[in-house]
Amino acid sequence: MRVLSRQRSASLVGARRSGIAGDGPPWRAMARRGERGFTLVELMITLAVAIVLLVIAVPSFRSLTLSNKLTTAANDMVNAINVARMEAIKRNANTQLCSNSASVNSADALGTACSTQTGAVYAMAGAGANPVLAGTVGIGTSVQLSGDVVAIRFGGQGLGQAVGATSPYTGTVADICTGQMGSDNHRVITMTTGSILVVATSSGACP
Numbered sequence: 001m002r003v004l005s006r007q008r009s010a011s012l013v014g015a016r017r018s019g020i021a022g023d024g025p026p027w028r029a030m031a032r033r034g035e036r037g038f039t040l041v042e043l044m045i046t047l048a049v050a051i052v053l054l055v056i057a058v059p060s061f062r063s064l065t066l067s068n069k070l071t072t073a074a075n076d077m078v079n080a081i082n083v084a085r086m087e088a089i090k091r092n093a094n095t096q097l098c099s100n101s102a103s104v105n106s107a108d109a110l111g112t113a114c115s116t117q118t119g120a121v122y123a124m125a126g127a128g129a130n131p132v133l134a135g136t137v138g139i140g141t142s143v144q145l146s147g148d149v150v151a152i153r154f155g156g157q158g159l160g161q162a163v164g165a166t167s168p169y170t171g172t173v174a175d176i177c178t179g180q181m182g183s184d185n186h187r188v189i190t191m192t193t194g195s196i197l198v199v200a201t202s203s204g205a206c207p
Contacts, residue, residue, distance in 0.1 A: 066178050073138035073176050074187035074199050080119045083133050087123050088154035095123040099151040106163045118149055146175040146206055159194035168194025177206035
C-alpha cells in the first residue's frame, strides 16, 4: 500500500511538472481544442443571407424615405395656406399663397413679390407687399410638382380665391409627387369653398 501511494504521488507530481513545463493545465489544452473559427462555407452562407436582406430592405427603406418627404412637403404647403389665411384675418388685409409660376401669381404687388417662390406667403402693407413665410424647401429633384401650384389670395374674411377670381376657390391647389415610387407617389392638396383643405394620396405618372 505504501508503494502505491508513492507511485500515485509521483504520477501527480509528474503531471503537474509536465503541465508547468509544457502547455499549462490540462483544462486549458481542452479549451484550446474547443476553439474554432468560421469555415468558408459558413462565411459564404452568412454573406448570402446578408445580401438577400439588403436587396429586400434597401428598396423598402427608400420608398419609406420618399413617402415621408412627400408627406412633409404636403404638410408644409398646408401650413403655408393656413398661415396665409390667418395673416389675412389678423391684418384685415390681402395675403397670397405663392405659386411656382410668375404668370399664375399675376403682375400686381403681391404677385410680383411672390415671383416663383413656391409656397411662400406675402401680405399687403400699404402699397407694397411684405414677406410672411418663406417658400417650401422640400420640393426639388426627388419630390416635385405635377403642374403649377394655384396662387390663392385671402381677404380679411379668411376665404381663399384663385388670383383674379371673385368666388371662393374649389379645386386642386397643389399636386406634389415623385417619379421614384411606383404607387402612392402623389400628395394632392385640394380646397373646398375657399377654406376646407384635404390631402389625398394617389398613384400615377410624375413628370
